[in-house]
Amino acid sequence: MLEIIGLSYAEQALYEALVERSPAALAELGHAASTAARLEQLGLITRLPEDPPRYVAVSPEMGLDALIRARTRELAAARHRAAQLAARFHRSVPDGDSADLVEVVIGKDAVGRWFQRLQESARRRISVFDAPPYATPMGGNAVEFELLERGVEYRALYDRRAMEVPGTLSLITRYVAAGEQARVGDVPVKLALNDLPMAIMPLRHDEHAVESALVVHDSTLLDALSALFEMYWERAVPLQVRHGRLAEATGPADAQRDLLPLLTAGLTDAAVAAHLGWSDRTVRRHVRAMMVRLDARTRFQAGYQAVVRGWLEESRPGPHGDGA
Numbered sequence: 001m002l003e004i005i006g007l008s009y010a011e012q013a014l015y016e017a018l019v020e021r022s023p024a025a026l027a028e029l030g031h032a033a034s035t036a037a038r039l040e041q042l043g044l045i046t047r048l049p050e051d052p053p054r055y056v057a058v059s060p061e062m063g064l065d066a067l068i069r070a071r072t073r074e075l076a077a078a079r080h081r082a083a084q085l086a087a088r089f090h091r092s093v094p095d096g097d098s099a100d101l102v103e104v105v106i107g108k109d110a111v112g113r114w115f116q117r118l119q120e121s122a123r124r125r126i127s128v129f130d131a132p133p134y135a136t137p138m139g140g141n142a143v144e145f146e147l148l149e150r151g152v153e154y155r156a157l158y159d160r161r162a163m164e165v166p167g168t169l170s171l172i173t174r175y176v177a178a179g180e181q182a183r184v185g186d187v188p189v190k191l192a193l194n195d196l197p198m199a200i201m202p203l204r205h206d207e208h209a210v211e212s213a214l215v216v217h218d219s220t221l222l223d224a225l226s227a228l229f230e231m232y233w234e235r236a237v238p239l240q241v242r243h244g245r246l247a248e249a250t251g252p253a254d255a256q257r258d259l260l261p262l263l264t265a266g267l268t269d270a271a272v273a274a275h276l277g278w279s280d281r282t283v284r285r286h287v288r289a290m291m292v293r294l295d296a297r298t299r300f301q302a303g304y305q306a307v308v309r310g311w312l313e314e315s316r317p318g319p320h321g322d323g324a
Contacts, residue, residue, distance in 0.1 A: 002015075002064070004071070005070075006042070010035045011042075014031040014035050014036065014039060015039055015045065018045055018056065022057045024054055024055060025052050026053075026055070027052070044058050044064070082121070083196060101216070101217045101221075102217070104203065108211055118193075120143065123195050123196070125155070125194065126144075126195075127154075127226075127229050127233070128191070129157055130162055132161050132165055141175075148179040154175070154181065155233065156183070157182075159186070159187035160267055162184075164268070184262075187232065189202070191228075193229060196218075197222055197226070199226075200215050201216070239275075259286050260290070262276070269287075287299065
């Protein structure tokens with residue numbers, strides 16, 4: 001098990017033996033002095049000043065964790081180098097090999113591996129169109145949390161229909177709290193892009209979307225997909241998440257700040273209620289009050305008047321949300 005962080009079978013066996021019964025002499029444990037010397041070099045055991053010498057194991061929380069962190073840094077550096085080489089490779093593809101700029105990926109597992117590769121090869125930014133139908137229940141993207149912690153910027157535009165999927169809002173709250181920039185609006189197609197540059201999108205636009213995908217490398221098509229994302233991103237409304245949790249309005253000012261972005265984004269009463277932690281009746285009451293204040297007969301008119309009067313700009317959070 002510990003071979004992955006550089007320990008041989010003998011070194012792992014000696015370390016585990018000392019964890020069980022420290023201090024102990026090598027003769028008691030039946031291990032060679034060279035194995036102990038290697039573990040000392042790695043900072044996993046300490047030799048006591050006795051004759052014959054006895055050894056004590058360093059706590060796994062300190063010793064093993066240091067080795068794991070070192071190996072993680074090495075893997076991150078290798079991944080970054082691989083991304084640089086991939087960028088060189090795709091820039092050097094001759095015109096005769098232009099077919100390699102778009103790959104067809106078949107199979108759910110293969111699509112998942114390519115999506116993970118797209119994320120891990122990003123240098124500074126990842127942009128995502130997120131929309132149902134989902135082939136599997138909503139679950140956390142562990143890779144995103146890791147990359148956000150490393151400083152990679154995530155922008156996710158969620159389709160309005162996604163707000164109706166159970167678990168979506170609580171998951172978005174976690175992402176935004178970790179640093180994701182989240183907006184809601186119209187999503188024309190599922191899509192993920194990074195700044196390698198590279199993109200992945202479904203080959204089919206139906207419930208079987210996850211079964212096949214197109215992987216697009218640096219090309220004119222990729223430029224068009226990037227422009228498409230930017231156009232829809234500018235039109236979308238930032239989601240309101242504060243202090244790492246769903247917003248809770250406690251007064252008229254809070255109600256305006258929390259409700260307006262969702263109302264303008266076109267969310268249903270049920271989605272707004274789930275996002276804000278209100279009841280459907282409370283949502284309807286606040287919507288009616290907002291329409292009266294804005295002298296609007298329809299929700300569309302209310303959203304338009306809010307934009308004209310600058311209310312929406314005042315209610316928008318910063319680029320990472322107030323809870324980032």
